[in-house]
Amino acid sequence: MAVSYIPENKVFAVCTYQLSSAPQKFSHSRSTFNVYYENTKQPILTVDDRNVKVEFTCKSPANLAGTLLAFGAGLAVGALVFLSGPVGWIAFGVGAAIFVGGAVATIKAVNHKCTDPLNGGQWFLAHNSVKINGASAITRSSILKCGNSGVLTPFFDEASANAAASSIASKNKWELGINVVASFGAGFFLPGAFTGFGAASVAGKIWLAGGRFIAGFAVFSGINYAFRGGIRWGHENVGDVSDNTTYDRMNNHSENVVNRETGKIEEQDIDQNSLWGAPSKPDDFVQDSEDIIEIKKESGAWYKITSYKRGTVAGKITNIAESRRVHASNVNLQRQLANLEGLSRQQLRTNPLARQLLTDLNNGKYPEWRNAARFYNSGRMNPSMVDDGQAVAAANSKNSLKSLASNSVQGALFLIPFIGTIFSEEARVDLAQGMAADLAAEPGGSKLVATTPVD
Template identity: 85%
Template sequence: MAVSYIPQDKVFAVCTYQMSSAPQKFSFSRKKINVYYENNKQPVLTVDDKNVMVEFTCKSPANLAGTLLAFGAGLAVGALVFLSGPVGWIAFGVGAAIFVGGAIATISAVNHKCTDPLNSGQWFLAHNSVKINGASAITRSSILKCGNSGILTPFFDEASANAAAHSIASKNKWELGINVVASFGAGFFLPSAFSGFGAASVAGKIWMTGGRFVAGFALFSGINYAVRGGIRLGHETFGDVSDNTTYDQMNNHTEDFVNSDGQVEQRDIDQNSLWGAPSKPDDLVQDSEDIIEIKKQSGPWYKITSYRTESVMGKITKIEETRRVHVSNVNLQRQLNQLEGLSRQQLRTNPLARQLLNDLNNGKYPEWRNAATHYNSGRMNPSMVDDGRTVAASHSSNSLKNLTSNSVQGALFLIPFIGTIFSEEARVDLAQGMASDLSAEPNGSSLVANIPVD
């Protein structure tokens, strides 16, 4: 099937990283031009042409700026909440410095230009047997991979380009918002990991200052790799792009290129990869300390299991911490409230008071027994009731607070992977947009290649 070459001004560009909701147009950037489409204002583009007429608002610098601002603000607030003294002020200062760095990055993001990242990018699926001014021609089938990792494709139909650009921009804005929330939470809870630094062993200090970040990034990368792979496999197998050529090429196509040293190296368009440079602060600090499991047991008990990564003699291991929490304290508090105001004589004959005294003597409520100022193993008294109510209320409050904190951290651990879903769906939007474009403008321009890719 013949496929159109790409003349300037006739073809729109849509990028998977764009946050602006409109498409732009591809522009020439090579120095020599002597092949035109219809007039001398419409050069036919080649692999040397890697620019757009109007810059996109790019999610890459916006993500960096937004997450640095959020992480720095969260770290500063968390330092005031979890730490005290010189360590707390140092952490607060670090958070403030990161926040300032985020402000600087924001200025850079606002002034972001596509030219440098695009020039460091690469055209794939070019028409290598057709040279224009010494460079391979590009066609409707070609895909430009930006140096910031965005993917750009040509559209001939303006309506299809507008629809794809609008949908992609919406996904990227959601992803940015999610990353900002996750980064603020990561910064806020990070100081709590250093609360026991002074009393920790040498191995513990190494873990706190470096090991946990390496382990966190490894865990984050592994799970994110699996999430991306699962999403792509689902779309390729069952989704609306299961037979979409563009989507298949984005995920699976590789080519050989000659690098600046004259060596041949293989590059892919956008294959799923396990390792990559951290792109935002929570990539490093989201680790297994944030994961909890809650299961209801018999009666008023809940079992809370925290999966925590720790260092034992310098070796990183995974252990479980299991405890029963607040429901028992809430139940005890309710029972003691029924005994409030009863006299010694009334408590002596009250069945509930007698049962609670028996539980106390059998060691069921050690915190209450230790807190009782006038404990009497032979009979319940008003002082014991008052002390028990105080202990139950305190433990219930603390357990609820711990459960809330753990639950929030567990949610924060999951949030970045929700951002990955939006990122992957933006790629699907591009592939579906390309299919719509081909349906709306099957002929493209009148300048076509009978063999589109070689």
């Protein structure tokens, strides 16, 4: 299938990290070019062109600024509540210093420019056999990964680009707000974690001083990796983007590219789920400092989540607080059933999604839903079955989240970053769905097309 090349001034850019609600337009980075689309103001872009005409407001620096401000404020207030004397004033001063650091980061976030991070990024899925001014051409199929980890794709239809950009910005603003709340809570409760420091053993002091935070980051990273993987598994297998090419490529595509700093060839991916990553906000280290959570993958999409409670000041695990099996598809089932809400019996009888869910029910995929159905009919879906399914899926999702929390406020704070992960993942889905909408609205793209889009 032929696919369009990318002319400047004609193609919109949408980014998974944008906080601004409007798309921008891709721009050239090269100083010289001689291949144009329709006029000299529309050069054909290549992998050397990694820029946009107007800067996006990016969630990456905004997230750092907001969480530093919140963590510093929480730490200062928590020091006054939990500590006294010189130690309390020292902690208060540290919190105030972090708050000032957050203010400086806020100024930088306001003045953030996309140019440097984008120039440090990489185009994937280029048309490598077609060179324009010595560089591989890019097409509608190409995806740009920014140095700040955002993913940008080209849109030809302005309405589709506007819709995708607005939805992504909304998700990112929710994520930012959630992270600010989590960081304030983490800062507020942190001083209380040191109240027994003076009476602790040497091992206890080592644990309280730093060991617990290193272990906490490791455990949190592992849990978030599994949680994010479960969300992506659901979208790829039963979600609205199960057959979406863009979403599949974001999750699974990698290429051998030349590292511009070292000159060495290395494998890079677009946006695969990774276990380890640099901490991006203060609460990454302290979010689970009271509880240790272990997550193990079982058969299929099932995960076993076990919560352990710290029993001594040295961090010795003394008992299991709670253990539960969690299924990755609860959120996706809720989304699917929401699409069937309000449909009549006749509409459900012919609806493809309703027919597929009925087949899944009859094959035993959702036993809890089937057992809870008041008027189960193996021959056709009915409105009461939809209502009962929504109730069961909502209850399962609620119970799954409860299994990650302790009975304390700190336990509730432990959950907040996972909610932020949901919004982050949904922003990626918005981009993939927006690309599908763009292709449907503007299937021809530009008049300059490649017969082999990727090689």
